Amino acid sequence: MPSAGASFFTGVSSPLFRRDPPQLLRKPRILRMAPRFAISVDRVPATIVTEEKLTMTVAKREEEISTVETEKRWEENEEKERRTGWKEYFEHAKEFIGVADGGPPRWFSPSECGSRLDNSPLMLFLPGIDGLGLGLISHHQKLGRIFDVWCLHIPVADRTSFTDLVKLVERTVRSEYERSPNRPIYLVGESLGGCLALAVAARNRDIDLVLILSNPATSFSRSQLQFVTPLLETLPDSLSPALPNILSLTAGGPLRLVLDNFVKGLPLQNTARELIGDFTTFSSSLPVLADILxxxxxxxxxxxxxxxxxxxxxxxxxxxxQTLILSSGNDQLLPSQQEGERLHKLLPNCELRKFDDSGHFLLLEGSIDLVTILKGASYYRRGKYHDYVSDFIPPTPYEAKEVIESNRLINAVTSAVMLSTLEDGTIVKGLAGIPSEGPVLFVGYHMLLGLELVPLVSRIYNERNILVRGIAHPMMFKRQKNGSLPEISSFDTFRIMGAVPVAPTNLFKLLSSKSHVLLYPGGMREALHRKGEEYKLFWPEQSEFIRMAARFGAKIVPFGAVGEDDLGQVVIDYDDLVKIPYFKSEIEKLTNEAMQLRTGASGEVANQQVHMPGILPKVPGRFYYYFGKPIETAGRKQELKDRENSQELYLEVQSEVERCIAYLKEKRESDPYRSIVSRLFYQATHGFTSDIPTFEI
Structure with missing residues (x-):
């Protein structure tokens, strides 16, 4: 069980000895031991060699609990723990700068951050202008489950130049690279630390680095901060250097303007209680800020x-x-959003995530979760390349809840009816017929614009605690060029919930890991169908998944979904759009931006033109899903290697999907609550959380 302390060290390969400093990091309900500083002998400064300055009483141990119990309790309380990190930051800042904080810059590792995944990558945090290294304090526990986390601490009185800081980080990077050349090294740079991360990356192009830059200070020359330096230089020495006194200088001056904006840029939460709490925390901590700066x-x-x-x-x-830039839209210190766009265009292997309502200190905001961001951007990897299966980290209950809540409107409007089939062939309401144990391959019809996805994945997760991993179009993950398609970030929630790009290798890995996989053989051709093609399957002529499923003994669950025609009607389709020169040109641009798929195929399912059909909305109806009887492939591996046998089963699955669709189209006609009007009336009289009835089976 890792202790909730911190380890300080200036080198990574020198002999080390341990001292006992004051406790630096605390977490509730976690076993806490005395924190440790490990300082390389060859660089120990005289100011911190004295044993008396570093030795402190060992903190009392809390009740020991197992790692499994700790993990379960942490996940259960994740929502409660999601809060701003300012209070923790200031609490621990006092301890960081209060005792023997001399000497050179050095690394510390919060000992809670003991990695629990094999071959976890190293994450080096490079702080902003404060230099403390506490910018990730509200992320330590979650990061520690998937990374080895080290944070750079620059003492208040230290005057190490920027180029020397670059060399210090570079030595650590090279040392760790030599020790583990096959794992990436993450550099998380905040503000000034972003410049440091970029500088190290420029000097070490041969090392596999992943840069995570939070509002990097590369835009300093275009910020208000540049006006503060000359004002500080003109202040008489008779004035107290404490920051609270500087704050009280004449209103309207450049320094006061910047520091006022500093306060305005705080990550204040939406509720009045949290807003007052954040402001009170910051206001009462100005003396600490004065000691830091x-x-x-x-x-x-x-x-x-x-x-x-x-x-x-x-x-x-x-x-x-590889670079991920996190840009705040309400940064009062730096023009971070414009800078993010600039860097995104200049850096060859770069992605951008925007946070329009956030301030400069992004990583201390309660609404920001760095691990969730990395998951959504597919930026977590333990090898040279990101593997969508082996590098996938399942969403926590809180993350899944957030994703589902973000789509609550479509869930509420469509009020989905779910039917499934038991092993004996009995059709039941609900999802009892879905196999609990994988591998399972759901094969079905792709509604217009993929509208069926959200209710399907949400209900299976909520009711059966099963995460369905969707096989998705590659354009949701990469682009051949930037242009008019929705930003890649629009699909982050799909990646958080386990979507992977269409590829035989990905299907192979998912089935081998006994996952529940969602596959649409009709792909984009079904999701962007023409007028009058509702509920028509456009599958390849030859089987694409039968033999793969048989290899791992996967259960194939054919299903149908109907209801798109109760939401809207296609009035302008591809055939209409290509007749207009402007729209034809736009379709070609969109298609060239997207990753190509099935380029070697022919007919309807060949690489599809990307377009947006014109849809006439209707008064919302209802979605219906019917999961057919699972088809066993276990023990049929040799039989289904034969092309004719596999093709026969393929056609059987296709026929079963069509049967499920036909069944739903017929049965929904007798649903008294098919219209949203009747459903709203029912909920008004029975309660808005009540289940809405449907047709009799």
């Missing part, structure tokens, strides 16, 4: 930010590292 230190860090920005910008051309 006294006048001399603030002046030094501002000058460093200027040189760091120039250094990093002059070397952007040399950066090949």
């Amino acid at each position: 006294p006048k001399e230190t603030l002046l030094w860090k501002l000058k460093m930010s200027k040189s760091a920005s120039e250094y990093a910008n002059s070397r952007l051309y040399a950066i090949k590292a």
Whole structure:
């Protein structure tokens, strides 16, 4: 069981000895031991060698609980724990700067961050202008489950130059690369730390680095911060250097303007209670902030930010590292959103995530979860390339709840009816007929625009606690070029819930891992069908999945879904659009942006033109799903290797999907609550959480 402390070290290969400093990191309900500082002998400064300055009383151990119990309890309380990190930040900042905080910059590792996945990558956090290294404090526990986390701490009085900081980080990166050359190294840079991460990446193009840049200070020359330095330099020495006194200077001056904006940019939450709490926390902690950034230190860090920005910008051309930029739209200190767009265009292997309502200190906001962001962007990997199966981290209950809640409107409007088939062939309401144990392959009809996906995945997860991994079009993961298609970030929630790109290797890995997999043989051709083609299957002529399912003994569950014609009607389709030169040109652009699929195929399912049909909305009806009887392939591996046998089963599955659709189309005619009007009236009289009846089976 890892202790809830921190380990400090200036080197990674030198002999180490341990001392007992004050407790630095605390978490409720977690076993806490005395935190440790490990300092390399060859670089121990005289100011921190004295044993008396570092030895503290060992903290009392809390009740020991097993790792499994800790994990379960942590997940159960994840929603409660999701809060701003400012209070923790200031609490631990006092301890960081309060005792023997001299010497050179050094790394510390929150010992709660003991990685629990094999071959977890190393994450190095590079702090912003404060230098403490506490910017990830509200993420430590969750990050520690999938990373080895080290944070750089720069003491308040330290005056190490930017280029020397680059060399310090570079030495650590190279040392860890030599020790584990096949695992990536993550550099998470906040503000000034973003410049540091870019500089290290430019100098180490041969090392597999992943950069996560939160509002990088490469835009310093275009920010209000540049006006603070000359004002600080003109302050008389007779004035107290404490930041609270600087705050009380004349209103309207550049420094006051910046610091006022600092407060405005705080990640205040939506509720009044949290807003007051955040503001009170910050206001009462101004003395701590003054200790973190006294006048001399603030002046030094501002000058460093200027040189760091120039250094990093002059070397952007040399950066090949995979990069994810996190940009705040309400950053009052730096023009971060514009800078994110600029870097996104300049860096060759870069993705951008925007947070329009967030301030400069993005990683301390309660609404921000770095692990969730990495999952959504598919930026977590333990090898040279991201593997959508082996690198997948299932959503926590809170993450899944957030994704489902974000789609609650379509769930409420469609009020889906789910039917399934038991092993004896009995049709039942609900999902009892869906096999609990994988591998399971759901094969069905893709409604217009894929509208059936959200209710299907949501209900199976909520009612059966089964995560369905969808096989999706590659354009949801990568683009051949940027253009008019929705931003990749629009599909982050799909990736969080386990979607993978269409590829035989991905289907192979999912079935081998006994997953529940969702496959649409008709793909985009069905989802973007023409007028009058509702509920018509467009499947390839030859089997694409039967032999793969048989290889792993997967159960094939054919299903049908109807209801798209109760939401809207296609009035302008592809055939109409291509007759108009402007729309034909736009369709060609969109198709060239998307990743190509089935380029070697012929007929209806060949690579499809990407377009948006014109849809006339209707008064919403209802969605209906019918999961047929599972088809066993276990023990049929040799039999289904034969092409004729596999083709016969393929046609059987296709026929079963068509039968499920026909059954639903007939039965829904007798549903008294097919219209949203009748459903709303029912809920008004029976309660809005009540289940709405449907037709008799």
